[in-house]
Amino acid sequence: MEKHGDIRRYTFLTRVWSFFRKCLFSVLSFGPMPKHVAFIMDGNRRFAKNKGIEQGGGHRVGFSALTSTLQYCYEMGIDYVTIYAFSIDNFKRKPDEVQSTMRLMQEKIDELLKEESVVSEYGVRINFWGDLSLLSEPVRLAAEKAMVSTAKNTGPVLSVCMAYTSTNEIMHAVQKSCGEKICRIQEQYADGHDEDMGSILVADLEQHFYTSGCPDPDILIRTSGETRLSNFLLWQTTFTHLQNPAPLWPEFSLMHLVWAVLMYQKAYPYLKEASSTIKKMH
Template sequence: MGKRSRKLVSKILGRVWRLFRRWLFLMLSFGPMPEHIAFILDGNRRYAKKKKLKMGAGHNVGFNSLVAVLRYCYELGVKYVTVYAFSIDNFNRKPEEVQGLMALMKEKIDELLEEEDTIVHKFGLRIDFWGRLDLLSESARLAAERAMAATANNTGPVLCVCVAYTSTDEIARAIKKSCSKKREEEAAGARGSIAVADLEKNFDSAHCPDPDILIRTSGETRLSNFLLWQSALTHLQNPRPLWPEFSLRNLIWAILKYQKAHPYLEARRRRLAKKQN
């Protein structure tokens, strides 16, 4: 088969695959669809070890998996995707590994912004970073700030990237901000105590609905200090594939399990809302 013939076959297969995805996603849309899916990207290092790859190569493959999963989510109509990319605790890893991850983060952010055929341009994606950006290397921090500024006016779906993040740190920062604002109000003559709503306004996730589904790959059942406050009524799932192995099939299965649990979750939400009122 010649080069031109192979190109033609590849193009036809690509179209068939896209048509199949559209049909599959249409069938799924007859059930309740998640608005927000959160992922703990677990298993990159184990994947590299399993495949006998050099250090950092697993995270590179993991980024390719992330782009594919984001594309599927946005084609499905999911409006928010949050990923746990790097914990504050991860700074305790070997310095060369941390430096490699910072360099990879900058490289991939630059790719998303500069290449014309990326999901940023196709879907009008807005990128937000949560966490202590001041703890990142200067190049990674500047790249994250550039991504937020460059996509701030985009009106498509939202990608929230948690870096140098833990949930307890987010809560602690929200408490400090709430106390500071309360002191300013008291100085102006206002009175009152700090309420739950005050804290939630100061979370990194303040402009984002709580996740409907939280997926941790590699079969692990720990939240690892991720969205502890926001996941009270979230459907938690722990599929066995390592993150670089996570596929469309796993995503579809996760949504089907969510749809099965949806009536129970909605009933819990209604009861909670009634108590709060």
């Protein structure tokens, strides 16, 4: 009987918590809501050190924070969430730490595809952005499987930046754009034409970014109080509201997310005016 009573109490509290969130998000929706929020999930290792838990333990708690944050974002109606999971620069860490992180990534990617996951619940489509050839084969295959498995989903979009830096993304786009330009020039010569193909344009680069087809972030949140972008979405964050809340990533909660949206709503008139001014200048 006691067990059934505990289950009933848990179910009741879950429903109350869900109702509270719906009310809160309904109030928030009276202001301008972000369509795209990006996260630099900083502080997993410091959290583990502070709590005295084993290597990788902070990342496991961080994954739980990510799952909850994704759920809150999707309940708010945020259509795009992008996370910085692993930088190319992170490969410079100790080999055993990199290997441990790769194993954890594979495990968590597989978890995202389970039937009871937030991905299944909301019909999320998953992207993996970065030089995936740098990943260990099991992680790369897991990422490719996740993209194929969710490709037809019509719900929100989760983009995971792995083996990623913004400079690498820009270099990739330049190489692709130059390659296309050279091919078109060769085709023109082969057809007997000698037309000026012009320069490579910004639009040429942007269509080859990993982020092509995704709106620029409205908010970029880096936890742990750090103010660096660490080579993350440098091109795409020109008019993004940058925030650096103090909590370490595993400590990031609904309260912090709601506060981030409120700060964005407060800054929205300025961000909109700045964006409109720059567009008029061009």
